[in-house]
Amino acid sequence: MTEKxxxxxxxxxxxxxxxxxxxxxxxxxxxxxxxxALLSGCNRADRASIYRAIAxxxxxxxxxxxxxxxxxxxxxxxxFTNHHHHIYCxxxxxxxxxxxxxxxxxxxxxxxxxxxxxVSHQIEIDAxxxxxxxx
Amino acid sequence: MTEKxxxxxxxxxxxxxxxxxxxxxxxxxxxxxxxxALLSGCNRADRASIYRAIAxxxxxxxxxxxxxxxxxxxxxxxxFTNHHHHIYCxxxxxxxxxxxxxxxxxxxxxxxxxxxxxVSHQIEIDAxxxxxxxx
DNA sequence: ATGTATTTGCAAAAAAGTCGCAATTAGATT
DNA sequence: AATCTAATTGCGACTTTTTTGCAAATACAT
Numbered sequence: 263m264t265e266k267x268x269x270x271x272x273x274x275x276x277x278x279x280x281x282x283x284x285x286x287x288x289x290x291x292x293x294x295x296x297x298x299a300l301l302s303g304c305n306r307a308d309r310a311s312i313y314r315a316i317a318x319x320x321x322x323x324x325x326x327x328x329x330x331x332x333x334x335x336x337x338x339x340x341x342f343t344n345h346h347h348h349i350y351c352x353x354x355x356x357x358x359x360x361x362x363x364x365x366x367x368x369x370x371x372x373x374x375x376x377x378x379x380x381v382s383h384q385i386e387i388d389a390x391x392x393x394x395x396x397x
Numbered sequence: 398m399t400e401k402x403x404x405x406x407x408x409x410x411x412x413x414x415x416x417x418x419x420x421x422x423x424x425x426x427x428x429x430x431x432x433x434a435l436l437s438g439c440n441r442a443d444r445a446s447i448y449r450a451i452a453x454x455x456x457x458x459x460x461x462x463x464x465x466x467x468x469x470x471x472x473x474x475x476x477f478t479n480h481h482h483h484i485y486c487x488x489x490x491x492x493x494x495x496x497x498x499x500x501x502x503x504x505x506x507x508x509x510x511x512x513x514x515x516v517s518h519q520i521e522i523d524a525x526x527x528x529x530x531x532x
Numbered sequence: 533a534t535g536t537a538t539t540t541g542c543a544a545a546a547a548a549g550t551c552g553c554a555a556t557t558a559g560a561t562t
Numbered sequence: 563a564a565t566c567t568a569a570t571t572g573c574g575a576c577t578t579t580t581t582t583g584c585a586a587a588t589a590c591a592t
Contacts (some may be wrong), residue, residue, distance in 0.1 A: 277558050277569060297548085308572045313549060320467070327469065329462045329519070332455065334469050349513055360511070368503045369520075376495070378484055378524040384464070385504075385520045389513040412538060412589050432579085443541045448580060 281307035294335040353394035416442035429470040488529035
């Protein structure tokens, strides 16, 4: 996936640099992350370069923003990770990835009927996880 | 709905004040809004009070954040408006509310099976609207 | 009408994000 | 492999956004 990322950058006329790779790798290590986690987790890159990488990745469709557990989070887009959604436990705060074929096909059908041509979508669920229900 | 809001505040031990009402009314006038729109739209309240109202409303479940068209937006929760989702046109930038019974029941079913107890969810769709497809 | 804890507005501070620019570097060219 | 050049970096200064302390104001319970 890192190779694909490099190609993606180069195809768009951008260079593969150390700061960009460090930021991309950070995204790969987490499902959901935040700007401040990136800032403190990418130690070899300057603050400004991290912000610039985030903006570039967003523009190139490498990452996108979501809200999970009420907080703004960032993650890789479907092109650079497997398509999935998130379910957030309001008690323990853990986020879990959710992938469900039926839900996706229903969503597709509804969108087709709407007249809109769907490009992407995201579903965020707040819930109580099985473990936390037992208390 | 404003009465319900007032009760909600008082039940939680907070006072109904002019700044809070102004911010709440602003949310009622828009579907999706942003912090900066609130800051420039609520002229009778101080900047700090607007931030404090936003934080309080979030804590009390009056509003919640969503990402629409790649931007962080805020809106009233289901308790203070009709349950709906958003479809955002990537070309013209307009957001449209979406409410679909079948989608909701599918989602419920999937969640029941997952073992999680769902509390709330949100779906954000990026798409091209019918008008923009014609160009 | 009064008392009191909450909330406000203000101004100052902290945090988050942006920008200009000289030095560096990726990668195309020879 | 050495050279060239436009893109990118790191740095610091700057702007914007958000938070906070505090005296004055006010909602609302009594």
